[in-house]
Amino acid sequence: MQNILKIKNLNKNFGGVIATKNLNLSVLDGDIHAIIGPNGAGKTTLVSQIFGQVFPDSGQIFFQNIDVTQISEYKKSRLGINRTFQITSVMKSMTVSENIQLATDKIRENSLNFFTTFTNKNYVLEKVDFCLGQVGLIEANNQPVASLSHGDCRKLEIAMALASDAKLLLLDEPMAGLGPSETQEMIALLNKLKGKQTILLVEHDMDAVFALADRISVLVSGEIIATGEPNNIRHDSKVQKAYLGEA
Amino acid sequence: MQFIKPLKFFILASLLVFPILFNQIGMSFYLDLATRLCILAIAAVGLNLILGYGGMISFGHAAYLGLGAYAVGIPAHHWLYGGLDFLATTNGFVHILIAIAISGLFALLTGLICLKTKGVYFIMITMAFSQMAYYLFVSIEEYGGDDGLVINTRSEIPLINLDDPIQMFLVSFSSLIFFMWLVHLITKSNFGLILSGIKDNEARMVSLGYNVYFHKLIAFIFSGIICGFAGVLLGNFTTFISPEMIDWSRSGELMFMVILGGVATVMGPLFGAIVFVILEEVLSSITIYWHLPFGLLLITVVLFFRGGLSSLFSK
Numbered sequence: 001m002q003n004i005l006k007i008k009n010l011n012k013n014f015g016g017v018i019a020t021k022n023l024n025l026s027v028l029d030g031d032i033h034a035i036i037g038p039n040g041a042g043k044t045t046l047v048s049q050i051f052g053q054v055f056p057d058s059g060q061i062f063f064q065n066i067d068v069t070q071i072s073e074y075k076k077s078r079l080g081i082n083r084t085f086q087i088t089s090v091m092k093s094m095t096v097s098e099n100i101q102l103a104t105d106k107i108r109e110n111s112l113n114f115f116t117t118f119t120n121k122n123y124v125l126e127k128v129d130f131c132l133g134q135v136g137l138i139e140a141n142n143q144p145v146a147s148l149s150h151g152d153c154r155k156l157e158i159a160m161a162l163a164s165d166a167k168l169l170l171l172d173e174p175m176a177g178l179g180p181s182e183t184q185e186m187i188a189l190l191n192k193l194k195g196k197q198t199i200l201l202v203e204h205d206m207d208a209v210f211a212l213a214d215r216i217s218v219l220v221s222g223e224i225i226a227t228g229e230p231n232n233i234r235h236d237s238k239v240q241k242a243y244l245g246e247a
Numbered sequence: 248m249q250f251i252k253p254l255k256f257f258i259l260a261s262l263l264v265f266p267i268l269f270n271q272i273g274m275s276f277y278l279d280l281a282t283r284l285c286i287l288a289i290a291a292v293g294l295n296l297i298l299g300y301g302g303m304i305s306f307g308h309a310a311y312l313g314l315g316a317y318a319v320g321i322p323a324h325h326w327l328y329g330g331l332d333f334l335a336t337t338n339g340f341v342h343i344l345i346a347i348a349i350s351g352l353f354a355l356l357t358g359l360i361c362l363k364t365k366g367v368y369f370i371m372i373t374m375a376f377s378q379m380a381y382y383l384f385v386s387i388e389e390y391g392g393d394d395g396l397v398i399n400t401r402s403e404i405p406l407i408n409l410d411d412p413i414q415m416f417l418v419s420f421s422s423l424i425f426f427m428w429l430v431h432l433i434t435k436s437n438f439g440l441i442l443s444g445i446k447d448n449e450a451r452m453v454s455l456g457y458n459v460y461f462h463k464l465i466a467f468i469f470s471g472i473i474c475g476f477a478g479v480l481l482g483n484f485t486t487f488i489s490p491e492m493i494d495w496s497r498s499g500e501l502m503f504m505v506i507l508g509g510v511a512t513v514m515g516p517l518f519g520a521i522v523f524v525i526l527e528e529v530l531s532s533i534t535i536y537w538h539l540p541f542g543l544l545l546i547t548v549v550l551f552f553r554g555g556l557s558s559l560f561s562k
Contacts, residue, residue, distance in 0.1 A: 051454070077456030089454075091447040102444045103455050111462065113437040164455060 003062075004029040004168055004198050005050070010059035012045060012222075019045040020056065021222035027168070032194055034201040034209045037219035038242065043202045044086060046219065047172050050200070051083050052076045063168065078108075080167030084157040086176055088150065096140045096148070099156060100128045103163035131159040135189055151182035158189065168198050175205045187211050210234070218242065254560060255514055262521075263420055267413060278412050284524040285419035286480045291504040291516030292426045293473030298502065299510030300434050301466045302446030306370045307357075307377030309497030311350045311471045315478015316488040317384065318346035320396045324389075327399050339402030339409075343479055350475025351468050353380070358467040362460055374495050384490040395489025402483050409483050419480050423517070426473055431513045433469070442466055443511075474501075503541075507548050509555025518556040 005027040012020040019042040027033045035043055048054040050061060052073040061069045068076055091099050101107055101119050104127050110118055118124050132138045135155040140148060148156065154174060161169050174190070175183050187208050193199065194212065203209050209216065210230050217227040220242045226233060233239055266281035290312055297303040319342045325335035336342075357376040364372055385393045401409040409415050433439050444452050445459050452459050482488050491497075500523065508519025526544070530537035552558055 074453050074456050074458055077454055083454055085451075085454075089448060089451045091444050091451060093447050094443065098440065098444075102440060102452070105456075107437050107440065108456050110437050111441050111457065112465070115432050115436055117436050117440070119437075119440065160455070 002029045003027065004064060005200070006062040006065075007050070008060045008062070010046075010049065010061065011057045012042075012049060012054065013057055014045075018222050020049065020059075023059070023219075023222065023224055025217060025224060025227070027198065027200055028215070030195060030198055031214040032190070032199045032201055032212050034203060034213035034216045035219055036203065036206070036209055036216060041219040042222040043219055044172060045222075047083065047170050047200075047202055051081060051170060077164070080165065081170065082161045082164045082166035082168070083170035084154075084161060084172060084174060086172040088153045088157060088177075090145050090153055090156055090160070092145050095142050095144055096132070096137060096156060097128045097142060099145060100131050100159055100163045103131075103160040104128075105165060127163055131163045134162055134192070135159045136185075151178050151185070154178060154182075154186065155189065162193075162197070166197070168200060170200045170202070172202050173204060174201070175203060175208050183208060258514075258517075258521075259424070262517075266416060270413060275412060278416055280524060280528065282412070282416045282419050282484055284520050285416070285423045286477050286484060287501070287504065287524065288517045288520035289419070289423050289426050289477040289480065290474045290501055291508070291520050292423070292430055293470045293477065294501050295505045295510065295512075295516045296430050296433065296473065297463075297466050297470040298505050299512070299515065300430075300439065300446065301442045301463060303362075303463060303467065304370050304502070305361075305373040305467075305470070306495065306498050306502065307373035307375075308470070308474050308501050309495070310353065310377035310380040310493050311474030312478040312481055312497070312501075313380060313384065313488065313490070313493035314350045314353060315346040315475040315480075316398075316482030316485075316492060317390070317396070317478075318342055318349055318475070319402055319479055319482035320398045320488045321390060323398050323400045323402075324396060337400045337403045339404035339407075339479075342402045343476065346475045346479045347472050350471045350478070354468040354471030355464070358464045358471075362463050362467065374498065377493060377498055378495060381490050381493040381495075384493065391489070393490055395487055395491070398482055398486045398488060401486065402479065415484060419484070422476070422480065426476075427513055427517065430473075434511075438462070438465070503545055507545060507555055509557030512555070512557040514560075515555055515557045522556065 003026045007023060007025040010020050010023040037043055045054060049056050052071060055070060060067055063079060063081060068079065091102065101124055104124055106118055106124055129138065132141060135158050137152060137155055137159060140152065145153065145156065174186055178186060183205065190212050201209065201213065213230055215227065216230055216233045217224050218233060218239045225238050225242060226236045262281060266278045269277040290308065294305065294308045297305055322334050322336045322342060322345065325331045326337050361369055361372045384390065390396045407414055407418060409418065441457060441462055445462060449459055504519030504523050505516050507522055508517065509515030526541060530540055548555060
């Protein structure tokens with residue numbers, strides 16, 4: 001399989017704090033690749049650098065063999081990198097379907113249509129139905145987002161990412177704030193996407209990570225100390241040390 | 248819910264019929280009032296596009312009214328007194344073109360800078376730019392400085408005589424309807440959907456791949472042009488333009504109308520303008536401190552009717 005994302009010698013300091021240290025990472029096309037690590041390991045900073053909200057001090061990021069290190073956020077999104085946020089971020093005053101519509105490339109590419117709308121066009125409607133169907137929110141179609149539960153907002157975010165035809169989806173703690181049953185639903189939902197969608201998953205919930213990931217990288221103090229299949233990671237002595245302390 | 252639309256239609260129809268009726272029985276004052284109301288409502292409709300639908304609180308929109316009015320006054324001034332021959336004309340279409348070009352350009356140049364900021368900073372910087380326009384016109388002696396400029400000749404448009412108060416009113420009224428329809432159309436378009444997305448959650452829109460800055464700038468320019476057009480009408484209506492029209496307190500009045508009427512609604516700016524013009528007339532005849540009850544009203548509306556006056560009609 002091919003690398004969809006390749007990170008070479010990435011460094012980022014905030015003042016004296018080293019958030020990312022000589023980091024190398026490859027994500028294979030079609031994988032669910034999880035990044036785990038203790039609090040403050042620099043996971044979110046890494047995601048922000050991949051997505052373009054924060055620029056690295058040095059190093060390079062390649063997406064489908066294009067150097068995207070210095071490309072700004074919205075342009076990266078157009079290349080096919082999409083993300084969800086650790087704190088739910090959707091358009092709260094709009095309806096569920098409007099949120100999905102905004103995520104579709106058809107609306108984005110015709111953003112300067114001042115007098116016509118694509119929201120009633122078949123291909124947009126079908127896309128909305130398809131994406132909402134994937135996450136099981138089809139009944140909520142015309143509801144305002146403000147009336148959704150937290151768990152449903154999380155699903156909506158995934159649906160928006162699907163609607164954007166992302167080639168690489170960065171999920172920043174999709175289980176954050178979800179109850180046990182909602183977490184199970186989210187795992188089932190992501191499992192459905194497995195093999196169809198390349199996902200870079202940053203997550204604290206280890207059950208979720210080991211249930212979903214094809215490969216796992218462990219980030220500690222800004223460095224990747226191990227990368228491998230779930231079983232290997234589970235038995236890796238360095239990882240155990242990082243998580244459990246000196247045993 | 249059914250009565251809403253007839254009600255709105257009724258308000259628009261009365262706005263059209265009654266001033267003309269009053270004028271016919273010799274009370275031309277009401278026609279003047281209605282004309283001014285329509286012109287201010289157009290400016291409020293323009294401001295509503297960015298303030299209401301786009302969440303950009305501009306405190307400098309009176310500048311566009313002034314630019315539009317000067318776009319009538321300056322060519323007419325040179326037509327009468329000579330100088331700057333390329334500009335000297337009383338042709339209304341040229342006036343409108345100049346107004347659109349100048350207000351569009353002013354919106355583009357100031358927008359490029361203003362839109363780098365958000366929140367309070369955006370409010371202050373838009374106000375700063377409009378004050379710059381204010382002091383620019385104060386300092387130009389040729390156009391009367393702070394004494395203002397008398398517009399001796401109204402814009403000439405084929406088949407229309409703006410010297411006739413009724414025609415002036417009808418032009419203002421139909422322009423208002425046109426711009427309300429235009430802004431309604433824009434807000435229902437792809438662009439409008441994106442604009443409200445930006446208002447709601449800018450960071451999310453960026454991560455969805457939208458060039459947020461660019462879209463805000465486009466809306467900002469549209470809004471400026473609409474106000475510039477209102478300025479052309481205002482200049483023709485008052486036949487006098489002074490820097491005082493650009494003053495920040497005028498911008499505040501436009502904001503007042505939009506917020507009072509209800510942001511992000513089609514009829515809101517019109518309701519706001521109606522209440523503003525009527526209250527201004529009534530209160531200022533009672534007391535010179537009419538701004539005080541005015542302010543209290545605005546506070547009441549903001550506190551108790553979050554959606555402005557429009558929300559009263561849609562409940």
